[in-house]
Amino acid sequence: MNKISIQEITEIVANEAKQTKKFSEQFLRELVSVIAEYLQKDGIVKVKGLGTFKVVAVEERKSVDVASGKEIILPAHNKIQFTAENSVKQTIKGQDSNHQITESPHHQEKGQELVDKGQELVDKGQDSNHQITESPHHHSYWIWLILIIVIVDLAALAYVSVPYWKPYFDSLMENDEFAEEIEYHYTVPVDKERAREAEAVVEESGDTVKTENTEVYQGKETQEPAQAPVITLENYTYKTAMEVPVRETVTVIDGSRLTMIAYRAYGSKDFWVYVYDANRDVLRRPKDIAKGMTIKIADLPLSIVDPNNPACIEKARELAGIY
Amino acid sequence: MNNKELITELSKRLGVTQKQVTEMLEVSTSALVSSVTETQSVVFQGFGAFELRKKNEKTLLNPATGEKMFIPAKQTLVFKPSDTYKCRVKEL
Numbered sequence: 001m002n003k004i005s006i007q008e009i010t011e012i013v014a015n016e017a018k019q020t021k022k023f024s025e026q027f028l029r030e031l032v033s034v035i036a037e038y039l040q041k042d043g044i045v046k047v048k049g050l051g052t053f054k055v056v057a058v059e060e061r062k063s064v065d066v067a068s069g070k071e072i073i074l075p076a077h078n079k080i081q082f083t084a085e086n087s088v089k090q091t092i093k094g095q096d097s098n099h100q101i102t103e104s105p106h107h108q109e110k111g112q113e114l115v116d117k118g119q120e121l122v123d124k125g126q127d128s129n130h131q132i133t134e135s136p137h138h139h140s141y142w143i144w145l146i147l148i149i150v151i152v153d154l155a156a157l158a159y160v161s162v163p164y165w166k167p168y169f170d171s172l173m174e175n176d177e178f179a180e181e182i183e184y185h186y187t188v189p190v191d192k193e194r195a196r197e198a199e200a201v202v203e204e205s206g207d208t209v210k211t212e213n214t215e216v217y218q219g220k221e222t223q224e225p226a227q228a229p230v231i232t233l234e235n236y237t238y239k240t241a242m243e244v245p246v247r248e249t250v251t252v253i254d255g256s257r258l259t260m261i262a263y264r265a266y267g268s269k270d271f272w273v274y275v276y277d278a279n280r281d282v283l284r285r286p287k288d289i290a291k292g293m294t295i296k297i298a299d300l301p302l303s304i305v306d307p308n309n310p311a312c313i314e315k316a317r318e319l320a321g322i323y
Numbered sequence: 324m325n326n327k328e329l330i331t332e333l334s335k336r337l338g339v340t341q342k343q344v345t346e347m348l349e350v351s352t353s354a355l356v357s358s359v360t361e362t363q364s365v366v367f368q369g370f371g372a373f374e375l376r377k378k379n380e381k382t383l384l385n386p387a388t389g390e391k392m393f394i395p396a397k398q399t400l401v402f403k404p405s406d407t408y409k410c411r412v413k414e415l
Binding site for chain 2: 002003004005006008009012013016017019024026027028030031032033034035036038039040041042044045046047048049050051053055077078079080082084088089091092093
């Protein structure tokens with residue numbers, strides 16, 4: 001570890017402050033002696049741009065003598081505590097320990113790096129474009145190389161993707177037929193998935209609310225075919241909660257918050273946003289909930305309100321963050 | 324003693340204006356911090372040394388949510404009092 005003393009610091013300070021060395025050294029010595037003196041006197045010294053020195057008392061404690069193995073008591077004493085200022089911490093935090101490389105070797109290294117990067121260029125294409133401009137010698141050479149690579153890449157891409165765009169072009173010719181086919185394929189799995197999810201929901205609610213089990217199940221069956229596309233975490237908006245059918249209604253008893261209702265209905269407190277969203281017509285703010293109110297519980301699929309899925313909880317918290 | 328008191332005391336001892344002391348203090352602290360980051364240790368005889376110390380990376384557990392938090396390794400400025408000064412403070 002390199003050490004420097006007050007002399008070296010003096011030089012830097014004298015240069016930067018445009019003062020004589022003598023004055024700078026005198027200043028630094030006085031600064032240190034004042035800090036030392038007042039730290040003993042007051043017990044605390046704050047220096048702006050550096051940090052806080054503090055004298056803290058340490059109580060006596062038991063310890064074991066390393067040599068003899070006997071228990072000894074370390075007497076109570078004072079020690080000095082130094083806390084660096086936040087700004088200082090920030091500036092130091094990002095520094096690397098091997099940051100001592102000066103400017104000039106750094107530049108040479110860059111040149112070397114550039115040569116090495118040539119290899120990567122083949123993969124990266126235009127990404128490293130701006131790095132090339134830094135080196136004037138290789139300027140035109142690199143540009144040409146990149147252009148060639150990009151063109152070759154594009155050609156390869158176009159060739160490889162022929163199977164993908166060809167049917168699309170074909171379909172454009174026979175537009176109607178194709179569109180129908182797609183729609184057909186699209187709707188069928190959606191309905192199936194929906195049914196599966198609905199069953200899962202019913203199962204879950206069956207665990208918590210036994211009496212409502214049959215009723216909910218029947219309601220489910222009739223609503224099934226009329227369902228809109230599958231609700232996913234991505235396309236959820238507050239309107240979704242208002243549009244989906246109501247699974248059950250809950251009367252607010254004293255002290256029952258949105259979170260509690262959500263916990264009973266969906267299995268997690270974090271889903272209170274969905275309860276709120278479904279009742280936006282009566283609740284202007286989430287806080288507005290009051291005793292005696294009738295709250296609707298939207299019938300949301302398990303893909304959104306799964307208490308065991310961290311992504312669902314994450315999404316709910318994100319939504320909750322808006323309010 | 325806060326920064327203001329430090330400045331008044333220094334200006335009294337050196338016989339210069341407080342404004343000058345403030346400027347000098349600013350330059351000195353920034354010089355000290357940058358020197359420490361470059362050479363890793365600045366020693367003041369009879370008082371102590373400022374050093375750079377590496378804090379290892381660590382994982383913490385949020386007690387409320389049980390969430391794991393990763394704190395990356397970083398460097399901090401530490402002050403190591405010299406033996407003579409440590410002893411003087413100890414007896415207080």
